[in-house]
Amino acid sequence: MSAELTPLDGTAALVTGGTSGIGAAIARALLRAGTPVAITGRDGDRASGAAQALQEETGTECAGFALDVTDDGSCADFVRALEGFRPIEWLVNNAGVAETMASASPGNLDLARRLMEVNFFGPMRLFAALGPGMLERGGGRVVQVASSASLQGYPYVSSYVASKHALMGWTRSAALECAPKGVGVSALCPHYVDTPMTDRSIETMREKTGRSEEDLRAFLAAQNPGGALVTVREVADAAMELLRSDRSGAVYELIGGSTAVIEEGVLIGAR
Template sequence: MPPLPSSPAPRHVLVTGSSRGIGQAIAAAFVAAGERVTVHGRSEASASRAMAELGAAGAIAADVTDAASLHAAIASAIETNGPVDVLVNNAGGVETAPLSRLDVDALRRMMALNVEPVLTAIRAVVPGMKAKGGGRIVTVASTAGLKGYAYVGAYTAAKHAVVGLTRAFALELAAAEITVNAVCPGYTDTALMADSLDRLEEKTGRSRDDLLKDFTRVNPLGRLIRPEEVADCVRWLAGTEAGAITGQAIAVAGGEI
């Protein structure tokens, strides 16, 4: 009787911004799938806590707006767990302001937080991917990378830039069997969303249910997206069956796009 085929070795998956929210859900999905996951947090404490909670293989800490710090942290993850097979760029953030208060400094902050780390991380992992014969890169963008939103002009511009990088790098890296895609969630049920609702409730005096309707009315499903739904899309894009999917920006938004 011929021997059974051996199971593929666990891949090294690095998820930036994975100490909470969508990033933590993505890291958890890869851990559950048996992959060797490195989590990332802004601080050593948050990264270590996420590693312990998820049972991840490693943790790194870096301020993603500091390119040298992020590159060094990724290099240490590679030294510990080997070349990165799957990179998930999830770290990012949003600032709100109307046009009358939106200045160039705000635009630069959004680019530094949402765009520059994507370039830094991709440059750090691509040599190892090429040496291994391929890899997967998935960036968590936003529906703001596919349409406009009022009062978040700088964030919207940054997420459009992320989608642009995705499409450009997909063309550059296709010959190396490295796929590059973006996932674009709509409003998602995270602690960050809960904090935003808390602040708005206090600031406006409106009820939480009423405020939540403002966020969900753009979604035909009439609800917030679950972090696990975003994670499942990311995990699929990282799989062998998605080897021909590259240069895409996939909305996980209940039909909003």
Template sequence: MEGPVAPVAVVTGAGQGIGLATARLLAQSGYRTVLAGRDRAKLDAAAAAVPGPALAVAADLTVPAQVEELFATVEDTWAPAEVLVANAGTSLAAPITRTTDAQWQQMLDTNLTAPFRCIRRALPPMLEARRGRIVVIASVVAKRGERQVSAYTASKHGVLGLVRAVADEVARHGVTANAVCPGYVDTPMTDATVAAIAERTGTTPAEARAVLERRQPIHRLVQPEEVAAAVLSCVQNGAINGQGINVDGGAVQS
């Protein structure tokens, strides 16, 4: 006799870093995991590294039709998502006076509008089932301003506001929405930040990385698995709702 079917979790930006660590942890916790992102080769490799059933779906989430295609594929292949982890994002460093309209729009499209569309599409089946978890990977700059990253900071402030509004709207229907707000994490995105700092300041990559490490009281970069653990706590605990949970070694206290 077959046992119960495992619930489905969709993780965006799952080809590497926080997304991959989260997909692995959700799989270990009994979820069928959907790994979404732009790079098919990375997704296939990531899916192969995930224990248990894993489905790789290539999608550019800044394109509305591809958001619909992602969730339709998940539902046709398995079932509606019970968990959505909106992790896909991008960063940009530039003085505000040198931030172009195109760069500003890129930050909003990827870090704010794409999660909005994913949440909007994932919610109806969750509300119907009266069960669901939404977690957005934001940033500590969702809670503070920081020089050189005005567009990125604005997009992350926006997505935290989105999460809080959604949380209040759906709480009475068995669905929760939270944000996890990491500091500097040891990921390829941070590697790019390190390279940009080194180039801008004339330092070595090691020196630039040390600068980021010192910005956090623990004097090291956060590990992707530490962020994933915070995501899992939001998934497992239905009393956590509308929160922006800092995973930054104590850099921002709230």
């Protein structure tokens, strides 16, 4: 795999949900490598503030935009706002949400619809908006921040698991379709990562079980095959490798302490 590939001159990377956790870490890694980045969040002021802080920290251009990935109108506004920035060559579909609910609960149907909107239709909307430009230029990379929940089931999160499985199915097909046209589409599948999302899961478990935060954090770390929570740095390093890769349809599993290539994908056609 190439370690040197960068986006075309004049283009930029986009990280959805770059205001927090994994997205902020991937944006930081891109900026440190000298790639201009657009980050998004639902609150435009929060996204601009986070972008300004990242730009000051790294010295590379970073712009923040409002985007709710569940909303067609918000997506259209965002694409218009991007016209004053740069074309997007690298897209990291990271924005996502997780919620627990028993599979048989009547509310699980509504929850599944909400989670599908963010975790599955969100990445599809972004690709529908930005993919045609990449295919026309004959170059581009898409990295989906999927999950170990794209590869296996977990109790009480059937809607989340379903949304992340759907994302993987879409990714595997799009990867094969886009590779001959110069565009790579690949996926990261981290087990539990040390982020605000995991902090919220721990808080919910603490309320339900009365167990201490420390105990629950150790419990989740022990669930990871590597025995430790995945760090956002590990996810960012893996994302950079996929963005720079000459393969489409690669799937990386992050288990806590190490990363495995579980699907190698196919070679991307020449630009």
